[in-house]
Amino acid sequence: xxxxxxxxxxxxxxxxxxxxxxxxxxxxxxxxxxxxxxxxxxxxxxxxxxxxxxxxxxxxxxxxxxxxxxxxxxxxxxxxxxxxxxxxxxxxxxxxxxxxxxxxxxxxxxxxxxxxxxxxxxxxxxxxxxxxxxxxxxxxxxxxxxxxxxxxxxxxxxxxxxxxxxxxxxxxxxxxxxxxxxxxxxxxxxxxxxxxxxxxxxxxxxxxxxxxxxxxxxxxxxxxxxxxxxxxxxxxxxxxxxxxxxxxxxxxxxxxxxxxxxxxxxxxxxxxxxxxxxxxxxxxxxxxxxxxxxxxxxxxxxxxxxxxxxxxxxxxxxxxxxxxxxxxxxxxxxx
Numbered sequence: 209x210x211x212x213x214x215x216x217x218x219x220x221x222x223x224x225x226x227x228x229x230x231x232x233x234x235x236x237x238x239x240x241x242x243x244x245x246x247x248x249x250x251x252x253x254x255x256x257x258x259x260x261x262x263x264x265x266x267x268x269x270x271x272x273x274x275x276x277x278x279x280x281x282x283x284x285x286x287x288x289x290x291x292x293x294x295x296x297x298x299x300x301x302x303x304x305x306x307x308x309x310x311x312x313x314x315x316x317x318x319x320x321x322x323x324x325x326x327x328x329x330x331x332x333x334x335x336x337x338x339x340x341x342x343x344x345x346x347x348x349x350x351x352x353x354x355x356x357x358x359x360x361x362x363x364x365x366x367x368x369x370x371x372x373x374x375x376x377x378x379x380x381x382x383x384x385x386x387x388x389x390x391x392x393x394x395x396x397x398x399x400x401x402x403x404x405x406x407x408x409x410x411x412x413x414x415x416x417x418x419x420x421x422x423x424x425x426x427x428x429x430x431x432x433x434x435x436x437x438x439x440x441x442x443x444x445x446x447x448x449x450x451x452x453x454x455x456x457x458x459x460x461x462x463x464x465x466x467x468x469x470x471x472x473x474x475x476x477x478x479x480x481x482x483x484x485x486x487x488x489x490x491x492x493x494x495x496x497x498x499x500x501x502x503x504x505x506x507x508x509x510x511x512x513x514x515x516x517x518x519x520x521x522x523x524x525x526x527x528x529x530x531x532x533x534x535x536x537x538x539x540x541x542x543x
Contacts, residue, residue, distance in 0.1 A: 257313055257314070257317040257514045257517040257518070263312065263313060263509075263512040263541070263542035263543070264508050264509050264511075264512050264540055264541055264542045265540070265541065266312075267308075267309040267310070267312045267512065268309050270308055270309055270312070271305065271306050271308045271309025271310075271337050272309075272337050274308050275306050275308065275329075275335060275336060275337035275339075276306075276308075276329065276334060276335060277308050278307055278308065278315075278327055279299075279307055279308050279310075279311040279312050279315035279316070279327055280312065280315060280316040280319075281315040281316035281317075281318065281319030281320070281325050282299065282307065282311065282315045282319070282325045282326055282327040283325075283326055283327060284324065284325075285361050287324035287325075287362065288324070288362060288363065289323075289324050289362055289363075289364050290322055292322060292525075293321070293322050293323045293324070293524075293525070294364065294365075295364055295365075295366050295367050295368045295401055295402075296323070296324040296325070296326055296358050296359075296362050296364050296367050296368070297318055297323045297324070297325050297326070297367070297368050297369075297370055297524065298326050298327070298328070298351075298354070298355060298358060298367050298368070298369050298370070299311045299314065299315060299325065299326070299327040299369075299370050299371070299375075300327075300328075300330070300351065300369060300370070300371035300372070300374075300375030300376065300379060300380060301327070301329070301330075301339060301340060301371075301372060301373075301375050302340060302371075302372040302373025302374050302375050302376075302407075302511075303340045303341065303373055303374040303436075303438050303439075303442070304338045304339070304340065304341055304435070304436075305338075305339060305340060305372070305373075306329050306332075306337055306338075306339045307327035307328060307329050307339075309337075310327075310372055310375075310511055311327050311511070312512070313511065313512045313513075313514070313517060313542070314370065314511065314517055314520065315327055317517060318370075318520075318521075318524075321521065323524070324362055324364075326354070326358050328350070328351070328354045330347050330350040330351055330354070330379075331346070331347035331350065331374075331379070331436075331438065332436075338436075340374050340375065340379070340438060341435060341436025341437070341438050341439075342436055342437055342438060343437040343438070343441060343448075344374070344378045344379055344382055344437075344438060344441040344442075344448050345382055345386070345387075345448070347374075347379045347382075347438070348379050348380070348382035348383040348386065348387045349383075349387055351379060351380065351383045351387070352383050352387040352388055352389065355367055355369075355383075355389070355399055355400070356399075359399065366398060366399055366400060366401045367399065367400055367401070368400070368401055368402040368403075368404065368524055369400055369402070369403045369404070370404045370405075370406075370520055370524070371403070371404070371405050371406070371408065372405075372406045372407060372408075372510070372511045373406070373407055373408060373409060373474065373475060373507065374408075374409055374438060374442060375408075376403070376404070376405025376406050376407070376408035376466075377405060377408030377409045377410040377442075377475075377481070378408075378409060378410070378441065378442060378448065378449070378452060380400075380403055380405075381403075381410070381452060381457075382448075382452055383400075384400060384403070384459045384462060385452065385455075385459060389459075390459040390460070390461060390462060391461075392459060392460050395459075395460040395461025395462075395488055396461065398459070398461045398462060400462060401461075401462070401463060402462065402463040402464075402465070402523060402524060403462055403463075403464050403465070404464075404465045404467070404520050404523045404524065405464070405465065405466045405467065405481070406467050406510045406511055406516060406520075407467070407468055407469060407472050407474070407475050407478075407481060407507050407510045408466060408475065408481050409442045409474075409475040409480070409481070410457070410466070410480060410481055410482070410483055411444065411449060411453065411480040411481075412442055412443055412444030412445060412446060412449050412480060413442055413443070413444070413474055413475040413476050413480060414443070414444055414476050414477070415473070415474050415476065416473045416474070416476050417476075419439075419442075419443045419444065420444070422443070423443050423444070423445065428440040428443055428446075444480070456484070456486035457483040457484050457485070457486060457491070458483060458484075458485055458486040458489035458491060459486075459488075459489060460486075460487055460488025460489055461488055461489070462489050463489070463490050463523075463526075464483055464485070464489060464490065464491045464492070465491075465492045465494065465519070465520075465523035466481050466482055466483055466491070466492070466493045466494065467494045467496055467510070467516050467519050467520070468481040468482065468493070468494065468495055468496065469495070469496050469497065469503070469505050469506060469507070469510050470495060470497055471504055471505065471506040471539060472506055472507045472510075473506055473507055474507040475507060478495070481493075492523070494519060496510070496513070496515060496516055496519070499515065499519065499532055499534065500515040500532065500534035500535075500537075501534075502534065502535075502536050503515050503516075503534065503536070503537045504536075504537065504538060504539055505537040505538070505539060505542070505543075506539040506540065508540060509537060509538065509539055509540055509541060509542045509543075512537075512542030512543070513537045513542065513543070514535055514537065514543065515532055515534050515535060515537060516537075518530070518532045518533065519532060
């Protein structure tokens, strides 16, 4: 994993015109929703993230073009935490994704909210747009080194982790349990205060049944030879999951928040996302449709879900939690 910040390459005129056309279409699609979103909660309207339809496909294209670049707002190594936000936020992308394409919504929004934001690539070769494909324990060790670097650079005592899919589930949980992220004997010395997870594959997933089939047929090693060991590690009943879950889901002193969607097609069944609190930990499991019934996000678009982003903000700063102003979010497209 490379820690270098890579500047985005300048777009050529054709790409610029294409982006402008997409932005115009997205704005036209969302213009009619602002009144509905504003009417959801009473009282002063808290600021919302600036989500747009087509965010997800645009992000996926951008991740192919800029696989080593950080998302907007991330990896300012001169950033210093404030009294209001004393812990830097480390964003961990999901399987076969990268920091650029996973965090185009949350990274700049958290930066505007006053956080120091950091977003590494991990679990794949530098320059590849498909990260987080390697063995979960090896990825967790990379995360451990990155968090140490963030703590040293910022002078902070702890970080908060926000992760999507693998980046919210087994990789940070392995780091917390086995790679020094927590100190069970002295929880106040933990390096991580909060883990906020979007659609995490906490107890394995079956990818809408495909994983169940490959497991029963003994095909997981063959699939992993093509797409990476992270596939086998995240299957229900894998050796990695058995070791990770053996002594419970949580670590003392950590505040866990899980945000799931019932339309998830990868981390399935979605109830496998949820955690059970052990001694000294707190867990809040959220099905986003119970907060915003009109939200029809699935696995990918949950990272570009303005409703979920507000829940992330509340989890990071529960003392200043604000009502969620719900809006429509579409599967694959975001919003």
